[in-house]
Amino acid sequence: MPSLEELGKILNWSACRECGDCLARCRYLGLSREEAISEIKKINAGLPARAAERCVSCYACDAFCPNGAHPYERIHYRWNARYLEKGLPARASYLMPTRRPNFRQDIAYSAEEKRLHEAWGADSPPARTVLYPGCNLLTMPLLMHPVITDRLPVWGRWELCCGEMYFRMGLLDEVEKTAKRLTEYYAARPVDEMVFLCPAGYNMFTNVLPTQFGARFSFKTVPFAQWFLRELDRGAYRITDRLTGSVVIHDSCHARVLGDSFLGAQRAMLERLGLTVIETTDDRADGLCCGMAAGCTSYSGLDIMRCASRELKTLDGAGADEAAIYCTGCLIQLGIARLASPFGRPLRHVLELVYRAMGISVNARLASKSFRIFRGIAAHALPRYLDPRRFRL
Ligand code: SF4
Ligand code: SF4
Secondary structure (H helix, E strand, C coil), X not given: CCCHHHHHXXXXXXXXXXXXXXXXXXXXXXXXXXXXXXXXXXXXXXXXXXXHHHCCCCCHHHHHCCCCCCHHHHHHHHHHHHHHHHCEEHHHHHHCCCCCCCCCCCCCCCXXXXXXXXXXXXXXXXXXXXXXXXXXXXXXXXXXXXXXXXXXXXCCXXXXXXXXXXXXXXXXXXXXXXXXXXXXXXXXXXXXXXXXXXXXXXXXXXXXXXXXXXXXXXXXXXXXXXXXXXXXHHCCCCCCCCCCCEXXXXXXXXXXXXXXHHHHHHHHHHHHCCCEEECCCCCHHHCCCCCHHHHXXXXXXXXXXXXXXXXXXXXXXXXXXXXXXXXXXXXHHHHHHHHHCCCCCCEEEHHHXXXXXXXXXXXXXXHHHHHHHHHHHHHHCHHHCCCCCEECC
């Protein structure tokens, strides 16, 4: 792993003016300007800071900083130090993507889902342009339909995890191992373009792994919305059943730091389908987290559900017909919160809307998937809340 000094250079840590803009704008900490300045000063000085303890890992402060000084990494690099010193609580084990059992891999999958996992996991790429599934799409493989995969085959498997959860948890040695493993794996397999439905995977492969952890990939990384708009323009797809009505859009944490071209492409795609896009009261960089990241701070189910419920309430209050979600992880997390509050706006993956606009009906089975994940967490993580043991990866 790069030394702290090297990381400081990579992440432009000397650019911090201790202005407090980042933490004062945070939607979760509720700090005044003076408090924000005081907290960032403590974080910079390596002193105990309330902000670092209460942060829900939403990533937005990196987008808020006008100086590109990476306040988010300043916080979670502190979590790395906490991990190295104390390890992780026993209840966190089920959230680790590379430990078994875990909350994605060890739920019941249907025969069709297993067949897709098998087909997508080939050792060689099936085309020069492929779709990287990431853990989230592997969890909901039935979201994919041949109308997309015939042109854009899915290629990937659980072991090719992008390390995003470890990054968000501040487990930096694990991210570095991931960067090395993925660099070696893809170096021997020819791909021109890797398309990402998952904004987290896109940001990890495009920015985080190469910039901070030394990964090297020869392929071009492309967000799915950009790929789909390109294919529409080429005439490869036709909107046969133009949609009507409105959707409120939920942005993912990674999208906030990816900026306007990424965020704009999501909206442009929905508008091309015929939909009116409604924004939440605080949108884009100021939007709320689905709750998944809140689990990266304290590994507390309560924090996750509190964050998820807050965002569901915001989406429901926007007055749209449905909520459009492009991150499959956000969809699953909000789907879990929806189990407890079932009467709000329907949650739709953008792929479902794409299919609908092409006259294709796909049932993503969100409720049953969310329930299975919730049941897994209840069985494996909740009973370990009082377990005082700690572990290291
Ligand atoms: S990280 Fe950026 S926004 Fe935060 S205090 Fe430093 S310069 Fe200001
Ligand atoms: S990551 Fe999110 S919750 Fe944490 S300090 Fe930054 S803006 Fe606030």
